[in-house]
Amino acid sequence: MSVHTDGEITLYGLMAEFExxxxxxxxxxxxxxxxxxxxxxxxxxxxxELDAAMDLHDNRVSLFTLIGGLxxxxxGFGLATWVSAVAWxxxxxxxxxxxxxxxxxxxxxxTILLGGLTAAIGMLLxxxxxxxxxxxxxxxxxxxxxxxxxFICIESTDPKFDRTLTANFLESLGAEEVAEVAE
Amino acid sequence: xxxxxxxxxTAPQLSETLKRYxxxxxxxxxxxxxxxxxxxxxxGGGLTGAGxxxxxxxxxxxxxxxxxxGAGCLVIxxxxxxxGGAWGLVIRRPLxxxxxxxxxxxxxxxxxxxxxxxxxxxxxxxGLADKVIHAKSLYLNVPFLWVRWxxxxxxxCFYTMKLTAWSKQxxxxxxTAVSAKLEALSAPxxxxxxxxxxxxxxxxxxxxxxxxxxxxxxFMIVIGWVLTALAVVIATLTMLEKYAPMDHxxxxxxxxxxGKLLFAMVMMWTYLNFSxxxxxxxxxxxxxxxxxxxxxxxxxxxxxxxxxFGHFVLPFAMLIxxxxxxxxxxxxxxxxxxxxxxAVDVYQLVEPNFTNVKDPHFYxxxxxxxxxxxFGGLWLAIYFRNLPGMPLLPLGAPDLVKALNHGRDH
Numbered sequence: 001m002s003v004h005t006d007g008e009i010t011l012y013g014l015m016a017e018f019e020x021x022x023x024x025x026x027x028x029x030x031x032x033x034x035x036x037x038x039x040x041x042x043x044x045x046x047x048x049e050l051d052a053a054m055d056l057h058d059n060r061v062s063l064f065t066l067i068g069g070l071x072x073x074x075x076g077f078g079l080a081t082w083v084s085a086v087a088w089x090x091x092x093x094x095x096x097x098x099x100x101x102x103x104x105x106x107x108x109x110x111t112i113l114l115g116g117l118t119a120a121i122g123m124l125l126x127x128x129x130x131x132x133x134x135x136x137x138x139x140x141x142x143x144x145x146x147x148x149x150x151f152i153c154i155e156s157t158d159p160k161f162d163r164t165l166t167a168n169f170l171e172s173l174g175a176e177e178v179a180e181v182a183e
Numbered sequence: 184x185x186x187x188x189x190x191x192x193t194a195p196q197l198s199e200t201l202k203r204y205x206x207x208x209x210x211x212x213x214x215x216x217x218x219x220x221x222x223x224x225x226x227g228g229g230l231t232g233a234g235x236x237x238x239x240x241x242x243x244x245x246x247x248x249x250x251x252x253g254a255g256c257l258v259i260x261x262x263x264x265x266x267g268g269a270w271g272l273v274i275r276r277p278l279x280x281x282x283x284x285x286x287x288x289x290x291x292x293x294x295x296x297x298x299x300x301x302x303x304x305x306x307x308x309x310g311l312a313d314k315v316i317h318a319k320s321l322y323l324n325v326p327f328l329w330v331r332w333x334x335x336x337x338x339x340c341f342y343t344m345k346l347t348a349w350s351k352q353x354x355x356x357x358x359t360a361v362s363a364k365l366e367a368l369s370a371p372x373x374x375x376x377x378x379x380x381x382x383x384x385x386x387x388x389x390x391x392x393x394x395x396x397x398x399x400x401x402f403m404i405v406i407g408w409v410l411t412a413l414a415v416v417i418a419t420l421t422m423l424e425k426y427a428p429m430d431h432x433x434x435x436x437x438x439x440x441x442g443k444l445l446f447a448m449v450m451m452w453t454y455l456n457f458s459x460x461x462x463x464x465x466x467x468x469x470x471x472x473x474x475x476x477x478x479x480x481x482x483x484x485x486x487x488x489x490x491x492f493g494h495f496v497l498p499f500a501m502l503i504x505x506x507x508x509x510x511x512x513x514x515x516x517x518x519x520x521x522x523x524x525x526a527v528d529v530y531q532l533v534e535p536n537f538t539n540v541k542d543p544h545f546y547x548x549x550x551x552x553x554x555x556x557x558f559g560g561l562w563l564a565i566y567f568r569n570l571p572g573m574p575l576l577p578l579g580a581p582d583l584v585k586a587l588n589h590g591r592d593h
Contacts, residue, residue: 021343101464104457 005056006168008183012135014166015142016175021047024150027173029053031152034169038158042136042151061122068118069111076110077103088172138182191576197426198571204422205567212560215553219245231301237548238304240533242294243387247555248411248522248529249562250288251404255412256281257343258376258405261369264346264558267582270440270587275577277416277423279350280569282343284562289336291558295387296332299325305393316395323393328386335383342372353579355532362581380405391536395474397463403455404532410448411525417441418518419566421511428575435509436590442508445518449502452528453495477535482545486531493524526555 018024021043022136028041030057041050050056056126084090092099123129136142136153145151152173154166170178219241226234260278263271299306305323306314316323345368353361381401389400420441423429463471480489498521507513530551538544577583 087412094466099464101457101461104461 011156011163012138012181012183013153013158013161014163014170015136015139015151015153015179015181016170016173017141017144017177017179018150018152018174019176021049021150023174024152025049025053027152027170027175030173031154035160036154036158038155038161040153042102042142042145042153044146044148046152058126060126061119064122065115065119068122069115072110072112072114073107075114079110087100100125135181136162139179141177141179191428191432191574191578193571193575194427197423197429197575200422200426201567201571205549205564208560208563208567210560212557212564213562215557217557218553219550219557220244222548222553224384228556230298232310235298235301236537239295239298240537241301241543241548241550241554244526244530244533244551244557245556246288246291246295247387247533248526248555249284249558250291251408251529252280252411252562253284253288254339254376254380254410255405255410257285257339258373258380258414258415259409259412260346261342261372261376264366264369265373268440269437269586270444272577272580272583272586273437274416274420274441275350275580276573276575277419277566277570278412279347279418279573280411280566281415283347283569284565285339285343287565288562289339292336292387296329299328303390303393305390310393319393323390329388331382335379338375338379342376346372350516350577350579351573354574354577356580357579359581360462361579377402377405377569388532391533392474394470397459397471397474399455399459399462401451403459406448406451406455407525407528410445410452410464411522413441413445413448414518414521414525415566417445418515418522419570421515421518423570423575424511432576432587434587434590438511438514439505439509439590442502442514445514445521446499446502447507449495449498449521473540477538477543478531481539481543483531483535483543485545486527490524490531494528498524522559529555 018027024041024043025047028050031039032053043050048140080103081098084099089097091097091122095102133156136145136151141149142151152168152170154161160166167178186525219238222241223230223234223238226232226237229235256278259271260275260282263275263278295302304310305313306325306328310316311320311324346365349361349365351370352358353365381404384401385405388404389396394441417438420429420433420438424433460475463475477483498517501513501517501520502508507517534546538546576587580586
């Protein structure tokens, strides 16, 4: 959903540019406190304080990993058991057919393998990558988001979004520049 | 939000509280150590009878757990000089206080050495005349056993003395030259520590089963010490956080980091124990499996399962969540639990060695509970007494301010 304005461009949102990570974290906190929901922050490198400032609580990737890990664990142990006790029972030096200590490495590896794969796949499913087009790149200066600058973009889908008021709000946060982002 | 210079002073209430903790610990320690000694006479037989044997075994369990806590503090202390990081700076003073217990615990080896024939069979005339022991006599002989004790003690005390003295000097002079000296001393220290302490574990634990050997043993034992030391330090850190300067110096992130280290050590302990098991299991050699036969028969399997679930699965589950590691109440509980369950681990390192491999029998004496409590009281008494002797934060450390702002919003 987008807001039509002036019949010229369809607005995706408003983007503010900041000089330092400290300003960005403070701005992100005030944006959340002002009641905005649909906004995102863009930085050249991970900033851990942002999670707290934006109050992000999405742990669904961990759930994917847990489920994958448990499946890998059961699968690895099951495979080893089935192979050595059912499909081809083999007596190795008088040890039991289900030789638990020897099955642990396989079980462990399968747990890690499936946990890792589901973490990667879950991440891709949830964040929508690969994404060939994203409106934020319509702002020319946004190339700096991968180099030296810090950005916040409040999207026009936000119920509190207002072209003028939100632009003023972003400026009041100490933004260097506020730009309109075309859809 | 940053902390300011004048607020680094230790609150007077904290010094009082620590003094009170020390007195309580002394009382508990003395009561239980008295009970432990009474065990010699209650079980009868005098200084050469069964009571003395049971006493020495329990003594080894309790002593080893807490000697290990002190030695663990020393090796973590050296490691944090080498790695840097905020976690190391906030626990440096507790680690120093813990390492200083070595001045006392080094001498607590003496009863084991003096009454060695009641606990280490290989030191008896019959043992020394044994064909296998005789073949190993280059290492397994009593004079060299004494010499090794002297080497271990000198090393541990020398390093503790130097590291704590220079740390004090760093505080007073604020000179980075001293910080560099501390790092230069720690680097060879960690290396020598692991080599010497491997031999120490061989001398006092592995030779209880003098035919048996395992190359991962020393490392496994030392990781157990590091685990105990971390647990003690984390548990006491939660007691300090109510008072200045720790009330504003500590952040949730510090607990998170220390919790992660504790988690890593739980896994390391499991990994090393499992490595020893899988190598023994796949080799299946008569000389190697003795150790496991004694620990998987005659009732001992209950202890083995208890350790698998209690020393690995449960702490793993408790420490895996991030909010759990950040909550001081919860991490205090987990740390205390880990010390308790590690006492069970030390008990199963010692006691099953004395059962007959052809007919293993479970053995548990009330002395095995009394001894860890007695030595624990004594250890904590010294530790709490040492803590307020210095500012609780290393004021001369080059990156203290950065470390204290670790995990704070800008």
